[in-house]
Amino acid sequence: MKIEEFQKIIKYKFKDKNKLINALTHPSFAKSEFELYEFLGDRILSLSIADYLFRTENNLKTMAVKHSNLVKAEMLNQIAEKWHIKKYLQHSINADLSKKILCDVTEAVIAAVYLDSDYKTANSFVLTHWKVFLQENHNEIDIKAKLQEFLQMKKMPLPIYEIISQTGKEHMPLCQVKLEIKDYGFTTAFGKSKSEASKQAAILMMEKLLQ
DSSP states (O other), X not given: OOHHHHHHXXXXXXXXXXXXXXXXXXXXXXXXXXXXXXXXXXXHHHHHHHHHHHHHOOOHHHHHHHHHHHTSHHHHHHHHHHTTHHHHXXXXXXXXXXXXXXXXXXXXXXXXXXXXXXHHHHHHHHHHHTHHHHHHTSOHHHHHHHHHHHHHHTTOOOOEEEEEEEEEETTEEEEEEEEEETTTEEEEEEESSHHHHHHHXXXXXXXXHTO
C-alpha cells in the first residue's frame, strides 16, 4: 500500500500510519477495524457539517436540507474519486467496490484522522475537503432533486415551475418563478435568473412541506 502517496493526496500526515491502514483495509481482505472506523467517521462528518451550518445559517429547516445534501452518498463518492480510493484500498479480488463501499472508506479515513489527532483537526480536515460543496451551498440541481425525491416518497404530484415575470435592466435582471404542487399550494421567489429563482422557490417549498 502506497501510504505516503495517499497522505499527500488527502493533505494529512499520520503520526500512526496503522490508523490509516485500518481505514483502507476492507474486511474482505483482512481483519481490521474498518467497520468501526466507518461508523465513527460517519458521525464526525455529520457533526462537522452540522456545526458549520449552525455557525453560518439561521434557518433550521434550510440547515436540515443543506446538511442532508452535504453528507449524502453523492458527495462522499466525489471525495472518494478525488482521493483515488479504489487505487489505495486493500480488498479481496472478488470484493464488490460499490459506491456504498467507497462512501464507507471515505468515512473511515475521516475517523482515522480523528483517532490520529483530535476533533479540531478532523473538523478542519472535513471542511477543507468539503470546501467546494460548502461554497456551492447545495446548488439548484441538488435542492430541486431533493424536493422531487421528497414528493415521490410521499406520493405527491411533481412540481411545476413557471416564470411569472422577467424585469430589470440587462445588467441587473430580475426573474420571478412560481413553483406549484397540485392540491398542495405554491411558492414564488425572485432571482437574477430563472435558475436562481427556481432554486429559491424550491427551498421555500421544502420549508413549507416540512412545517
